[in-house]
Amino acid sequence: MTLTVHTFIYDENCQSHLLDDAEDGSDMAGTEACRTTLWGSEAARALGARFLPELATGNLHVEPEDVDDFLEECELLHRNAARLAGGGGDRRDYVVARLANITAAALRARAVGGGVLVW
Numbered sequence: 123m124t125l126t127v128h129t130f131i132y133d134e135n136c137q138s139h140l141l142d143d144a145e146d147g148s149d150m151a152g153t154e155a156c157r158t159t160l161w162g163s164e165a166a167r168a169l170g171a172r173f174l175p176e177l178a179t180g181n182l183h184v185e186p187e188d189v190d191d192f193l194e195e196c197e198l199l200h201r202n203a204a205r206l207a208g209g210g211g212d213r214r215d216y217v218v219a220r221l222a223n224i225t226a227a228a229l230r231a232r233a234v235g236g237g238v239l240v241w
Contacts, residue, residue: 125151125177127227131236132186140239141230148223151240152216160217165206171195174224174240181241189232196225 126149129141143149152160160166162178173192176182184192199206200221207213224240231238 123154125154125156125240127151127224128239128241129227129230129234129236130239131234138237138239141234141236144226148226150220151224152220156220160206160220163206165202165208166199169198169202169205171199174199177240181239184228184231184238186231186235186237189228189237192238193225193228193232196221196228200225 126143128143128149130138131141132138157177161171161174162176167175173182173184173188173195200218203217203221204214207217224238228238230236
């Protein structure tokens with residue numbers, strides 16, 4: 123199984139609705155194993171990540187008011203992609219590509235006043 127990233131908005135009844143996904147497959151956030159081996163890893167936590175490590179124990183809901191902080195975390199992890207990847211070049215490219223997808227969803231969320239779901 124794979125993790126996917128989506129943008130959601132709330133309607134007037136506070137019900138969440140997923141927006142249309144990008145058609146190019148850019149909704150991929152990693153394999154299921156990435157919940158613990160990447161996003162919930164000790165390396166991510168040591169860098170100060172607080173949102174993505176939630177994936178180690180469940181799905182991640184980033185509320186609209188937290189999207190800017192989430193984007194800062196994505197940038198922090200991007201700057202440290204080699205450390206997250208354990209130094210492997212191919213793995214670094216994988217981390218960067220998944221972070222690009224997650225960041226793009228967060229930017230879409232910010233543009234519409236929505237949030238981010240990774241599951």
